[in-house]
Amino acid sequence: MEAAIEISGLSKVYASGHKxxxxxxxxxxxxxxxxxxxxxxxxxxxxxxxxCGLIRxxxxxxxxxxxxxxxxxxxxxxxxxxxxxxxxxxxxxTVFDTVSFSRGLFGKPPAPAFVEKVLSDLSLADKRKSKxxxxxxxxxxxxxxxxxxxxxxxxxxxxxxxxxxxxxxxRDMWNVVRRLKAEGVTIILTTHYIDEAEEMAxxxxxxxxxxxxxxxxxxxxxxxxxxKRLTLELAAPLAALPDELARFDLQLSADGSELVYSYxxxxxxxxxxxxxxSLAAAGVxxxxxxxxxxxLEEIFVSLTGRQQ
Amino acid sequence: MxxxxxxxxxxxxxxxxxxxxxxxVVSPVLATSLYFVVFGAAIGSRIxxxxxxxxxxxxxxxxxxxTLLTQSVxxxxxxxxxxxxxGTIYELLSAPVTAxxxxxxxxxxxxxxxxxxxxxxxxxxxxxxxxxxxxxxxxLGFLVLTAITFSLLGFVIGVWADNFExxxxxxxxxxxxxxxxxxTFYSIDVLPPVWRAISLANPVVYLVNGFRWSFYGKADVSVxxxxxxxxxxxxACLAVIWWIFRTGYRLKx
Ligand SMILES: Nc1ncnc2c1ncn2[C@@H]1O[C@H](COP(=O)(O)OP(=O)(O)O)[C@@H](O)[C@H]1O
Ligand SMILES: [Mg+2]
Numbered sequence: 001m002e003a004a005i006e007i008s009g010l011s012k013v014y015a016s017g018h019k020x021x022x023x024x025x026x027x028x029x030x031x032x033x034x035x036x037x038x039x040x041x042x043x044x045x046x047x048x049x050x051x052c053g054l055i056r057x058x059x060x061x062x063x064x065x066x067x068x069x070x071x072x073x074x075x076x077x078x079x080x081x082x083x084x085x086x087x088x089x090x091x092x093x094t095v096f097d098t099v100s101f102s103r104g105l106f107g108k109p110p111a112p113a114f115v116e117k118v119l120s121d122l123s124l125a126d127k128r129k130s131k132x133x134x135x136x137x138x139x140x141x142x143x144x145x146x147x148x149x150x151x152x153x154x155x156x157x158x159x160x161x162x163x164x165x166x167x168x169x170x171r172d173m174w175n176v177v178r179r180l181k182a183e184g185v186t187i188i189l190t191t192h193y194i195d196e197a198e199e200m201a202x203x204x205x206x207x208x209x210x211x212x213x214x215x216x217x218x219x220x221x222x223x224x225x226x227x228k229r230l231t232l233e234l235a236a237p238l239a240a241l242p243d244e245l246a247r248f249d250l251q252l253s254a255d256g257s258e259l260v261y262s263y264x265x266x267x268x269x270x271x272x273x274x275x276x277x278s279l280a281a282a283g284v285x286x287x288x289x290x291x292x293x294x295x296l297e298e299i300f301v302s303l304t305g306r307q308q
Numbered sequence: 309m310x311x312x313x314x315x316x317x318x319x320x321x322x323x324x325x326x327x328x329x330x331x332x333v334v335s336p337v338l339a340t341s342l343y344f345v346v347f348g349a350a351i352g353s354r355i356x357x358x359x360x361x362x363x364x365x366x367x368x369x370x371x372x373x374x375t376l377l378t379q380s381v382x383x384x385x386x387x388x389x390x391x392x393x394x395g396t397i398y399e400l401l402s403a404p405v406t407a408x409x410x411x412x413x414x415x416x417x418x419x420x421x422x423x424x425x426x427x428x429x430x431x432x433x434x435x436x437x438x439x440x441x442x443x444x445x446x447x448l449g450f451l452v453l454t455a456i457t458f459s460l461l462g463f464v465i466g467v468w469a470d471n472f473e474x475x476x477x478x479x480x481x482x483x484x485x486x487x488x489x490x491x492t493f494y495s496i497d498v499l500p501p502v503w504r505a506i507s508l509a510n511p512v513v514y515l516v517n518g519f520r521w522s523f524y525g526k527a528d529v530s531v532x533x534x535x536x537x538x539x540x541x542x543x544a545c546l547a548v549i550w551w552i553f554r555t556g557y558r559l560k561x
Contacts, residue, residue, distance in 0.1 A: 052402040088395030104316025219522040
């Protein structure tokens with residue numbers, strides 16, 4: 001099946017001479033949620049800007065459902081909705097008017113009932129007649145999302161949609177995103193909340209210094225690169241790690257009540273059996289145990305070599 | 309043609325006008341009418357007729373032109389500058405609209421507004437001075453053509469300006485002086501030959517004279533030349549706008 005978005009050899013050099021994107025190749029599948037992760041300045045907003053027609057590319061091609069976004073710009077743009085990173089709204093218009101304006105701009109006939117539904121999905125129904133300038137920042141962001149949804153896009157870009165927003169909006173937004181996905185909308189989001197990508201995305205791309213470092217199914221990624229942690233709750237606290245256990249990658253919690261063992265799921269053996277028998281031999285007993293997969297965050301740090 | 313988009317932009321711009329009725333309609337009509345009160349009713353009778361037209365009536369076309377030019381430029385430039393300034397331009401740039409559709413929406417709204425203003429001013433003028441319109445269709449034609457041309461110019465200025473000061477620069481420093489020196493208050497035939505020749509380099513002379521001809525059937529220069537110059541200026545503005553959208557000048561990085 002044809003990709004929703006097909007990016008090849010995409011580069012961007014800004015007038016300042018800064019190379020923001022360097023030979024990006026990326027295919028976004030139809031109907032998936034794709035999370036683009038990367039530190040500040042990695043080029044995420046630039047990439048989105050080029051696909052949506054806000055920024056001129058220096059090299060490469062972008063196709064949206066097969067339509068080149070420059071030579072068939074109108075066909076491509078009809079399909080794409082954008083919620084930019086920066087808050088930018090009108091001031092004097094009402095919420096309803098500004099959302100209806102967006103729908104018209106994208107060539108759709110007026111549909112007051114549909115606009116009302118979009119507004120109520122974003123908890124904006126009671127603000128429909130309010131002037132935008134009277135709204136809080138979080139409400140304005142909801143308005144921007146409503147504007148992007150007003151024209152029923154097939155592909156939706158959300159650039160750092162939850163950066164600095166309240167918990168409620170985050171929750172509403174993910175509900176909307178889940179429903180859009182169920183309706184078949186392709187969603188590309190950038191975020192620096194790695195747990196969000198972990199929770200929402202089907203696939204994850206990591207971009208750093210204008211280059212795509214990695215694109216993976218989220219599940220594969222976490223299994224392939226993930227380390228697991230085994231946490232043992234000890235029956236009695238330990239003052240120090242017994243010498244017999246020194247050969248294992250173990251960490252004792254500050255209060256001595258828990259032992260954490262890190263192991264690589266990719267390894268031939270995990271060393272768990274050996275650990276458990278050594279524990280028994282050393283007379284360390286535990287009450288309970290749990291395992292956890294390492295988060296995307298750790299994967300991210302190990303790939304880009306820095307903290308977000 | 310994305311007519312829904314054109315309609316959306318046009319309605320958005322007209323709503324802006326309605327919201328600021330006092331400032332955008334009442335105030336220019338009032339300001340211009342003061343001229344008719346002063347020159348028409350008060351001191352006009354002491355100034356000799358020009359080409360058989362009373363002085364108060366003589367200045368009406370020029371003053372209407374003055375408002376038409378400044379309002380067209382201001383409206384259209386603000387209309388496109390403001391979204392750039394507050395960042396909402398992203399939506400216009402990402403929408404499936406062509407340059408033509410964007411220009412029809414913004415320039416159409418700006419021109420509509422200044423034509424309405426001009427008509428209001430003419431109606432007001434009729435209360436104070438003996439106004440006649442010899443060629444009403446030609447008059448409307450000049451009105452609409454000039455409104456569109458200067459709204460196009462305003463659009464260019466709105467894309468070019470990167471602060472509010474530059475936005476005001478052209479109307480204040482170029483259009484108003486050129487209009488005052490362009491035969492609004494006098495026939496350029498009364499000027500010494502050197503100044504008359506210099507005046508002929510002022511494009512507003514042709515706009516004012518073409519327009520005045522449609523009222524009183526007389527002009528200092530050929531009406532066809534007036535028409536040709538207005539068209540020429542419009543084509544120049546269109547060419548600049550075409551270039552802006554082709555290169556993304558000041559719209560896309
Ligand atoms: N208009 C611009 N002119 C010059 N450099 C820019 C411009 N916009 C962004 N950049 C630079 O390009 C790089 C990528 O920026 P951006 O795409 O916004 O990154 P991200 O969204 O991943 O934080 C940054 O180094 C940024 O400073
Ligand atoms: Mg960004």
